[in-house]
Amino acid sequence: MYRMPFDSLDDYIRIPRVEALALSPDGGRAVLTVATLSKDGTSYEKALWSVPGDGTGSPTRLTRSAKGEAGAWFTAAGDLLFVSARPDAEADGDDEAAQLWLLPAAGGDARPITRLAGGVSGIGAVSEASDRVVINAELLRTPDDLEAEAALRGRRKKAKVAAILHDSYPVRFWDHDLGPAEPHLLSLDLGDLADELPTTDAPGDDSDDDAPAPYPASLPRPFDLTPRPGREADSAGTAVTPDGATVVASLRVPGPQEGRRVLVAIDAATGERRTLVDLPGIDAAAPVISHDGTTLVHVRQAKASPAGPTDVEIWVSALDGTGARRIATGWDRWATSLAFAADDASLIATADSDGRAPVFRIPLDGSAPEQLTRDDFAYADVRVVPGSDDLVALRSTWVIAPHPVRIGADGTVTPLASPAPATEASARIEDVETTAADGTRVRGWLVLPEQASDSEPAPLLLWIHGGPVASFNAWSWRWNPLLAAARGYAVLLPDPGLSTGYGLDFVGRGWNAWGDEPYTDLMSITDAVEARPDIDETRTAAMGGSFGGYMANWVAGHTDRFRAIVTHASLWALDQFAGTTDMTAYWSRIFTPEAMEAHSPNRHVASIRTPLLVIHGDKDYRVPIGEGLRLWSDLAAAHAAEDGTTVHRYLYFPDENHWILKPQNAVIWYETIFAFLDQHVHGNDWQRPELLG
Template sequence: MPTAYDSLDDFFALPRIDAAIVSPDGSRVVLTVATLTKDRTSYERSLWAVLSDGTGSPTRLTRSTTGESGAVFTAAGDLLFVSARPDNDAADDSPAQLWLLPAAGGEARPVTRLAGGVSAIVAAERAERIVIASSLLPEASTIEADARLRSERAKLKVSAIVHDTYPVRYWDHDLGPHEPALLALELTELADAPLVVATADAAVDAIAAAVDPASGESDAADDPYPAGLPRPRILARGRSAGAAGMALTPDGTTLIAALREPQGRDQRFRLVAIDTETGEQRIVRDEVDVDLESPVLSHDGARLAFVRTEKSTPAGPAAQELWIADIDGGDARRLVPAWDRWPSGIRFSDDDAALVVTADQDGRGPVFRIALAGDDTDAAVVQVTRDDFSYTHVGALAGSDDLVALRSNWMTPPHPVRIAADGTVAPLATPAPVPETAASMVEVETVAADGARVRGWLVLPAGADAASPAPLLLWIHGGPLNSWNAWSWRWSPQLAAARGYAVLLPDPALSTGYGLDFIARGWNAWGAAPYTDLMAITDEVVARGDIDQTRTAAMGGSFGGYMANWVAGHTDRFDAIVTHASLWAFDQFAGTTDFAPYWQSIFTPEGAAENSPHRFVRDIRTPMLVIHGDRDYRVPIGEGLRLWADLNEHHAAEDGTSPHRFLYYPDENHWILSPQNARVWYETVFAFLAEKLPPRA
């Protein structure tokens, strides 16, 4: 029976659940759902509600061509979200703003009209005060001046940016000229009366006319920011205001934010308390060479939990430690020091007696409960879920020990579930039904030469057996501090299985979920244990009767692409290799990536030289498909270009032809995000594989 994975059209048309939040009373779960647009060139997101008790049907809450994201509930039960949907009183190309959907019903209404837009929201649990993340130009002392200066830059088509700090770009976007800003708003100031304001262009002209050109300051008698909207108060601004997590006290009076602090060319994150009325800042906790991130507050506002990580060095990886303290930073202590899993999500339980934590573990992503009183050994850690899934977006239900979350693995895309206190998991209604699949998934493992256990998942196509063995694709994950334990729309083994391939998803040395010692096995030596682990588990899997060991390929992206390049230079066992967004030459990469200090801190100079794949280009015997996006700032396009140049220098024929291929995206970044570009990615990869190792003999 055909499935959605047999057709790329059907696959990209599948609705996708991105996020989930719980209403204050615990009765509803609001889901962010992405669906393919009619022209099939992008995804639009809408908000849906389902009942947390598992009954009823999904209800659509929002509908717009630009979509909605970043949903947060207010204390009153209203729903806040970020959207670039049309606002009758704003310019057509206005950036995404904050909107409010009343709990009592009615149309959504705008809450902000900021030239820098809104990128994130945090709301108080028992007050109508919120804090939003936006941006301001450094020269602008007010939000009005910011609008005027941005308008002037746009009209004059100025794109230049002058920097005096490092870095200058991040992942896929330039930093500056605007800088992060945190703003406080009072939702009680949102007027009920219809707004009567000028058009956006007229408002900008009015602002410009009221500004002294010499000082850049506004002397307008009337505030041109819409009077019917709550006026934002600037709490923090500048590069340091880019937060690695923030939390608002239940009464809304204090924001705890993990703010950047320069440390030479490097940086660290420290915990800062900001008075949301005055903007006064107080350092809660700060340590040199330590990052303090992901702050969360207890429901009573008395305690603060956060993640503490010492800066890694070439000597070895640092643990991501779970800490708790009083809200002023006092009485700080590390929780369960012997537990060496890395928290991916933390929150207080409904009764504040425990932390609810998600973390990678053994190829899964379970939910854990860590008691805050009494024993501080591993016995304090209780694993709540014990299935073959990973959990994200965990929320506590008011007045209950039950939780709601999104759950996924390689067989099942993210879907909402309710988790009982005893670990029983029940799916909730969903607007994105789980698609049928003909594939199956089994766990595989082997023992490395040093005695370490190396495990992974094997996704098998329908019909694979000893009489009809399937060709094998070795997929190598990125990171490298990562685990193949949750669904990915960009790398879906279901699509490969539907085309007759078996897909091996191993976690070699450097993978998370197996303890710090397992990560350390590959530290400062990416080409050592990570490579031999991959080869060992591949040997184990190709010995199976349902796998054809004569037809194999290796694939990876980012670190996985690095490892694909390393594999290409160290073995000819594979028939084809696909390398996406890959590191090729460490001497070049270390200084051109978006944040060089990290990469130069985890390798010794000798380690970087010894583990650079470009040194082995002459030994490559396997056809390679190189894939790279020009807007990839984490692994810059220079890596792909140099790899392509080196391959052709050493392996092109006299007539200029090559066994290798280069798929180049001028407008994509580290990830291929456009649906049609992603479709071309899959089509090209499967065509390359079909040429080098047909799925059926």
């Protein structure tokens, strides 16, 4: 363990970040995706590192390129696949599209496996015992083959045409426009990869620059498993059998706005498909195939309605979909990941649970799930060690950053070597809880600065999570309470009604009524923490993002107990939001019109007495910029002085999405928040961050 530099934001953004983990077929080594700050400090560069899978040895860096590498996945032969926009020596010099690359297990340089004009979006699935790989890629709608598709892309680029014509919903997602290309699942046979010297033939004077260039014969030609897909191949999970013959995918059946997810089996050689699960009002997703290729597992969830949330169910069947049955029926948790154990007799799962995210074993015979880890960590990227009951995973808490570990069959956890070692924070963390007025237990985490004591009580920051169907249980680089603790604040991270990890009834607490139990739960646990002698109840503030921003706005309109409130990427006018978000159907479906109106924060703007710091990114399509603009306009209309000045602030990022991801923008984000809190919580003069001009 080492101490992390939370006093300095510049040092904080330089901390290496472990983002993902892959495991070799023999379980002997794990490959970590590690992000580090670029030399100019304006972006993060990703590289792949290898570490022994048994806890011995030291990390070895595998890749180096200015473009970085991500999406690591091992082939059956032990070669390492990844996605990168690094230069391909045999491609056009100006080609910046990310492609699939292979780093041979036997040694040697990485080589490109694809040369698609639009690039590769990611790896969908890799066969355990064959050369089959399934990738995600986007192709223009009208061309008949890869060559014509590349030529049409070239003509659009040359003509500087960016227009997109839509004939269905949606039109954008998260932070990017959808189209004109459509998502496809493409199959590759790595056995078709050949070594071929590049040709030296130069085009003659009569060459046609717009003529389609042939797809390289030395590369395996991608086979389209989803031709003419529309948005069908916006996949919610893909799996391939060990022999590579069959691909099982969760595909989108279109509807007026949302559609549904169905499970289909696709012959990898012919493209012939058959439907395995297609149920009205049900989404079938996350398929997983057993190591012996005979058993299929997937999750199902009925569409939620204003009446309440619906359960995430685990179903098991034969590979052809027959004999389907639900397992873990009495398990009141939602699986966030599933994998077959080495013997195929059970599943290895993760799920939010009581402010943690443990690893569970779920027997296929219908018996009760068994919790394997019982510490305070949240586990992710869990990989099964072949031929063993051991697992390899990443884990984190709010005070320990993600790091790789090996989990023994008896539950013992051994840290693995890492280029970004596990951290030790100067702050301490405690589990806190209270009982709401109706008798419901409400809990959370309290991060306390070192100096907090009965004689030196700390000011309190209430941090409200997004989602809302989520839990405060794992490390976050974007919202890191240790940065606030380093500045003397105690940070309360509660799980109010609607949070996961406490059962379906708790998720339903405040459903279709966000301003009711979620709000009173937050106030109840804040009351309980403020009663502690090491907390200064006279100096409190609140902040939240997304749904947390909604709650921050709701809090501002319903109490003046806080000295300052930070509202990031927040929902303000629910009727406006529901029609402009990239998930219109979902948000319109979970509220009645009456509840949407009754629980819209903008109705209470006149009651706001607390200074607000409003933050929004223009590329945020989940909570569009219109919410931030309308909030700011409404605050000015209701509360600005005659000269137009106001105690409120509006921090705007033209180049950020729902999250603030660019390193220097993140520094400005934190600097502005801490300056705002310093002014209103501590009564100091306003200090405008220098780079804001």
